[in-house]
Amino acid sequence: MKISVIGCGYLGAVHAASMAELGHDVVGIDVDQAKIASLSKAEAPFFEPGFEELLERTLATGRLRFSTDFADAAGSAVHFVCVGTPQKRGEYAADMRYVQGAVESLIDVLAPGELVVGKSTVPVGTAAQLAELIADKAPGALLAWNPEFLREGFAVQDTLHPDRLVYGLPAGADGDTARALLDEVYASIVERGTPKVESDYATAEMVKTAANSFLATKISFINAMAELCEATGADVKLLADAIGFDDRIGRKFLNAGLGFGGGCLPKDIRAFMARAGELGADQALTFLREVDNINMRRRIRMVELAREVCDGSLLGKRVAVLGAAFKPDSDDIRDSPALNVAAQLQLQGAVVRVTDPAAVENSRRQWPQLDYAATPEEAAERADAVLVLTEWKQYRELDPEAFGRIVKQKRVLDGRNALDREAWTAAGWTYRALGRRAG
Ligand SMILES: NC(=O)c1ccc[n+]([C@@H]2O[C@H](COP(=O)([O-])OP(=O)(O)OC[C@H]3O[C@@H](n4cnc5c(N)ncnc54)[C@H](O)[C@@H]3O)[C@@H](O)[C@H]2O)c1
Numbered sequence: 001m002k003i004s005v006i007g008c009g010y011l012g013a014v015h016a017a018s019m020a021e022l023g024h025d026v027v028g029i030d031v032d033q034a035k036i037a038s039l040s041k042a043e044a045p046f047f048e049p050g051f052e053e054l055l056e057r058t059l060a061t062g063r064l065r066f067s068t069d070f071a072d073a074a075g076s077a078v079h080f081v082c083v084g085t086p087q088k089r090g091e092y093a094a095d096m097r098y099v100q101g102a103v104e105s106l107i108d109v110l111a112p113g114e115l116v117v118g119k120s121t122v123p124v125g126t127a128a129q130l131a132e133l134i135a136d137k138a139p140g141a142l143l144a145w146n147p148e149f150l151r152e153g154f155a156v157q158d159t160l161h162p163d164r165l166v167y168g169l170p171a172g173a174d175g176d177t178a179r180a181l182l183d184e185v186y187a188s189i190v191e192r193g194t195p196k197v198e199s200d201y202a203t204a205e206m207v208k209t210a211a212n213s214f215l216a217t218k219i220s221f222i223n224a225m226a227e228l229c230e231a232t233g234a235d236v237k238l239l240a241d242a243i244g245f246d247d248r249i250g251r252k253f254l255n256a257g258l259g260f261g262g263g264c265l266p267k268d269i270r271a272f273m274a275r276a277g278e279l280g281a282d283q284a285l286t287f288l289r290e291v292d293n294i295n296m297r298r299r300i301r302m303v304e305l306a307r308e309v310c311d312g313s314l315l316g317k318r319v320a321v322l323g324a325a326f327k328p329d330s331d332d333i334r335d336s337p338a339l340n341v342a343a344q345l346q347l348q349g350a351v352v353r354v355t356d357p358a359a360v361e362n363s364r365r366q367w368p369q370l371d372y373a374a375t376p377e378e379a380a381e382r383a384d385a386v387l388v389l390t391e392w393k394q395y396r397e398l399d400p401e402a403f404g405r406i407v408k409q410k411r412v413l414d415g416r417n418a419l420d421r422e423a424w425t426a427a428g429w430t431y432r433a434l435g436r437r438a439g
């Protein structure tokens with residue numbers, strides 16, 4: 001089947017290569033020439049485990065190519081829209097100009113019977129409005145909404161083995177046509193019995209924002225418990241283990257620490273609140289404001305904790321920050337809690353050195369005022385405190401004995417509750433973490 005994928009960022013590039021892996025003939029289109037040049041040479045423009053290998057393999061089959069020219073999307077049976085929907089500057093709402101622009105460009109090449117499939121995360125009501133636009137400007141072409149649930153760091157696996165498929169379909173015979181096309185796209189995934197939910201547009205759009213709101217709420221719930229643990233001397237990690245054994249609750253997404261960041265959860269809960277407001281239903285989502293508040297408070301608490309261990313002042317203190325990406329196995333620094341904390345520490349007079357296995361280049365571009373190091377050892381040289389803010393495997397596996405010989409003061413702040421507290425304290429470190437007693 002001929003497929004086009006519009007927007008080749010973290011979502012679209014992986015989707016395009018994965019569709020080629022499934023046997024389809026795919027063209028990926030983006031307005032960013034540098035990104036298209038890099039993808040065409042089988043060089044991943046971002047770090048995502050397994051992606052570059054998949055890219056290389058699928059480009060070599062001849063079934064995948066990339067272009068900046070929308071004319072190359074002509075003749076595809078299905079056109080996936082994967083462009084960004086970032087938070088608007090100074091507002092909570094999503095910036096919809098890229099989705100609007102992509103669909104308008106597609107309209108010029110759409111033929112009757114072709115299907116536009118939205119994958120971007122959008123405010124509920126977007127699909128209905130785009131369907132009207134398509135019906136008006138490209139009669140005979142159809143629209144479906146098929147939200148994406150992949151996690152960065154697991155993007156390839158999640159795209160090829162999703163835990164569910166959601167199809168937001170138009171009513172009547174058009175819905176049957178759209179369903180048949182989507183079933184053909186995902187044939188091997190459908191055939192192995194992957195759960196499939198078919199709905200109207202609004203439900204499909206809301207499934208996505210509801211899922212991310214739930215995940216954000218779960219993280220903020222455990223971080224609120226961490227605040228209480230700090231006040232009572234209880235241990236949030238044990239608490240999470242204990243409540244997580246109840247399979248109605250589950251242990252996943254109960255890792256207390258610095259909270260959520262990235263290009264999805266923070267902006268998606270905010271856009272959801274903004275949309276609820278536009279719909280006159282803002283009361284329904286006021287709890288998300290608290291979810292957001294709890295999340296942001298963790299960053300402030302982390303800086304306070306750093307000041308506390310540095311004898312009450314950060315002025316002139318050398319602080320090593322291990323981790324810049326918003327999560328491990330990614331170079332994505334969008335709304336990164338780690339970088340946010342690093343910048344606050346610097347503002348309070350600390351001499352901050354940041355390191356990350358994959359995200360230093362992106363960080364340097366966005367936060368040029370921070371100082372960067374290539375390795376944790378370099379970052380921690382003569383440090384007064386070491387902060388582990390992204391739980392990369394290589395940081396979890398650091399040898400506290402050897403690492404202790406590099407620093408000036410053996411003080412470690414575990415921002416992700418990821419280190420072995422006993423091993424670090426046994427090696428003479430003062431260990432501090434969010435929601436846990438000092439070790
Ligand atoms: N990153 C994820 O893990 C993930 C997962 C699920 C859903 N989503 C959603 O997917 C969407 C894309 O997210 P992302 O992380 O890939 O963003 P991104 O910023 O990495 O990529 C967006 C791409 O779209 C391109 N683009 C913008 N306007 C365009 C146009 N008119 N025509 C063609 N290309 C255009 C940009 O150049 C960029 O390469 C968002 O709505 C996001 O919420 C992302």
Ligand SMILES: O=c1ccn([C@@H]2O[C@H](COP(=O)(O)OP(=O)(O)O[C@H]3O[C@H](CO)[C@@H](O)[C@H](O)[C@H]3O)[C@@H](O)[C@H]2O)c(=O)[nH]1
Nearest residue numbers: 148149150151152219253254255259260261262264326327
């Ligand atoms: O117990 C936890 C789990 C996660 N996080 C943090 O939460 C953020 C988001 O993590 P995760 O959800 O794993 O990463 P994303 O790649 O942003 O994926 C989310 O956002 C995507 C884009 O919408 C969705 O497709 C995914 O299903 C959804 O998990 C990161 O900063 C994590 O450090 C915690 O603090 N505690």
